[in-house]
Amino acid sequence: MQNEVINILKKEERFSDETIDEIRKVGINDFADIIMDVGKQDTEYIKRDEIQKGLKTEKIGKEIYIYKEVMSTNTVAKFLAENDVENGCVILSEKQSKAKGRSGKQWESPLGGIWMSLIIKPQIDHSKIPMITLAAGVAVVKTLEKIGIENAEIKWPNDVMINDKKVCGILTEAITKFNIIENIIVGIGIDANFDVNTLPQELQEGTTTLGHELGHKIDENEVIRLLLEEIETTIDLIYENGFEFMLKEWRKYSYSIGKIVEVKEPFNKSYDAYVLGISREGALVVEKIDGTLEKVISGECIIKK
Template identity: 65%
Template sequence: MKDEIIKLLKKENKLSTKTIDEMQKIDVNEFANMVKEIGKQKTEHIRSEEILEDLNTEYIGKNLYVFKEVSSTNTIAKFLSTNNVPDGSVIISEKQTSARGRSGKVWESPLGGVWLSIVLNPHVDYSKLPLITIATGVAVAKTLEKIGIENPEIKWPNDIMINGKKVCGILTEAVTKFNTIDNVIVGVGIDANLDIDEFPEELKIGTTTIEKELGRKSPENLLIKIFLEEFEEICELFNHSEYEIILKEWRKRSYSVGKIVEVREPFNKYYDGYVVGITKEGALVVEKIDGTLEKVISGECIIKN
């Protein structure tokens, strides 16, 4: 992570005159302050002033850092989360060069999308992390509904679908110390105003964009503002342990329930099954071919029908 931070600072000419020895002597707080300073500079496409104007939240997004280009907003968020940024801080980038997804997948995120990460201090144990991803999916789906997308669906565990095609991915990561969770980083990537023809061939078939579905552009700054408001609303439910309300909203929009899937769990545990539902902990319930029920806590579900 430190190498990526140094790369960002060099690109922004914050370390261009310093030798390697001088860089090694820089205090981590000074690194953090330089990163924060870059995040407060004016950017061309994502404008913090437009997002913050009339933003109806108490804490989500009130502390905002916007970058022209970073390797990954989750990387920047994880670094800043250990250097005194308040709960609800949001890191946004116009571009990402090495965005990360589940199972270590990496890709580029060009102009025209919404690429952001949120720093949370939820004071929960590991068992609640899947519910944070579930809650985030609901917030994204509600955002899409507000801008005119009909029937967005949530594919367990972390994809938002429109008409059977992926439009958004979510990556939730815990920042830990001594086996306790200090912070949770929620990364969200929405394919907003991208040209589907410029996608890699392997992604074109199963991917869509908001612009393609609506037939018009949806301004990224407005999209971010709506999402932050929806996210805080769902966070308040989470913070007050109203998990069943969150799960009810998720179930209404489920893309996975009722489908036959190939489950790919860690350590090469693969099997086919029928998705029955979701537990109160956010695990997917799958009926296997032999009739037994399996709780899927982590992994991937590939739709087969």
């Protein structure tokens, strides 16, 4: 987190190298106001005014910080969450230089994408954290429907797919204190307008963008506004009806159910299985080759062609 704060301060060119060295020795929270001020400056592509104009939410997106480039919006969100930002605060960046997905995988984040983190101050216990990831996936798919993409699906636990290619990844992280959840950071990365041929070779075949699927450039600011509205609607419905309602929606959009997958769980051997569905806890329910049933709580499920 300290490196992220230092990185933002360096880009502002307000401080000499000697001052930066001194900053490393003091509490970085002393510079929260500066980091917030930087996030209020004008940016070239992602525009606060365009997002908030007509935004139909009560909490989500009422406070927005936008950066030209950060290492990771989730890291900035963690820092700001420690410094009294509002519930529903949104952090956006036009680029990310060192973003991470699940299991620490590198997440490519060039210009032309939607790189966003949302700070939620929830009233849930630890066991429900995976459900937040699933709920975010539902919100993304419903947002894509509103801009004309009707075949987006959710690959358990955190990817959104279009035509068997990844268009969005979600990374949820909890900030706890004395075993109490203080904040949940929901990182959402959507491939919007960039050319996938600019990505590393190994990522090109399995990646798509909204612009490619629609055949024209999309308005990132409009998609962000629609997504913030959909997230708040989804959260409200969860509070009103419980997580079971959201799970029904997730099942409707599932890319994983009915497929043969290779399951890779932490510290366990991988195995092949058939995906039967999802449990009330958000775990993937699979049938192994020997007929036994397993609940996959964490790990990776690779679809087998």
